Amino acid sequence: MIAGAGGQLGGYVSALAAGQGRDVVALTSAQWDITDPAAAERIVRPGDVVINCAAYTDVDGAESDEAGAFAVNEAGPGHIARACARAGARLLHVSTDYVFGGESPAGAPDRPRPYEPGDPVAPQGV
Template identity: 50%
Template sequence: MRILITGASGMLGTDLRAAFADQAVVALGRADLDVTDLDAVRRVVAGSDVVVNAAAYTKVDDAETNEDAAYAVNALGAKRLAIAAREAGAKLVQVSTDYVFDGSATAPYAEDAPRHPISAYGRTKAAGEEFVQAEHPSGAYIVRTAWLYGEHGPNFAATMLRLTATHPTVSVVDDQLGQPTWTADLARQIRLLVESDAPAGVYHGTNAGRASWFDFAKAVFAEAGLDPDRVLPTDSSSFVRPAPRPSYSVLGHDRWAEVGIPRMRDWHEALHEAFATGALAATAD
């Protein structure tokens, strides 16, 4: 297979490159490709069998005052890639987010749950999903993910580990629920998906289970051999940010069983392996 990965220099993009390392991979970062330029996108997509779009404007808070810039990448960029992939006869994987939901649910969001974003970032990613479904309905996968951590970029787990050097305790919110997800696991799941005969549509790419940020932080401390009691609970009112966060970001995984692909493993197992393989360490920066 010839695989084109956009956003290839990011945390997920780097793990995608590793997951497809035995294939013919073209890996392009932000400096290599402007995803909003349709002519440029058509040139790089031509000849590809699979396009994995991990390019995104991910500055959630900045998007509140720069929604046009976020829309250009997250919505129009996705549209351009969908058009080019359709014209080239290539499968497209559009990486999306739990932020397309408002977080008011009390049970895991199904893949066909209505989108209802509450932030600028969420609106732009939801628009990207809509464009992809409209432009390449029979050949595109939308893979929603959340709470990503990994070896190759800034993330919550690495931040917790960095703070241990300077803070005797850390306060972490316990009123937001989601699914910590290792980018290496997500990258492997995306490969399983594109190599399958699974139908186009929406899939939820998160590790199984659920946790609060407080739970996740305590687990990170424990895996690093640190005292998890150094993590103290607080609530979201202590960390007011420009963009509202969904309070409930647990995604359902029924679609995987429907198409005969195992769902991603429990987040505890993934976190343990991330430490065991050195993707995370107590000295993380």
């Protein structure tokens, strides 16, 4: 089962798996709203293998819609993971190395710098 099958990565993974002769259930965001915990409980079944390719990928949009980005990129995978754990299903979650930068320390000039592991993480970058 592939969540986010309407996106670039989800569409590719769906086609690849189907091309290998696998039984694929490819679900778009219209078919599975991963921000709805009840949807995950209804959809995930024992023995399923779920590949979560769903993501809020509009970087500019994420800056202005923090709640939407958080719901899809943080809460949604949590709903899927809990449903998989309850059902005994397997989960492969696909993420990114793109992290929204932390804040500059007080008094430091606002300049780009590498992300440090101890930096606070903006909610949309979770």
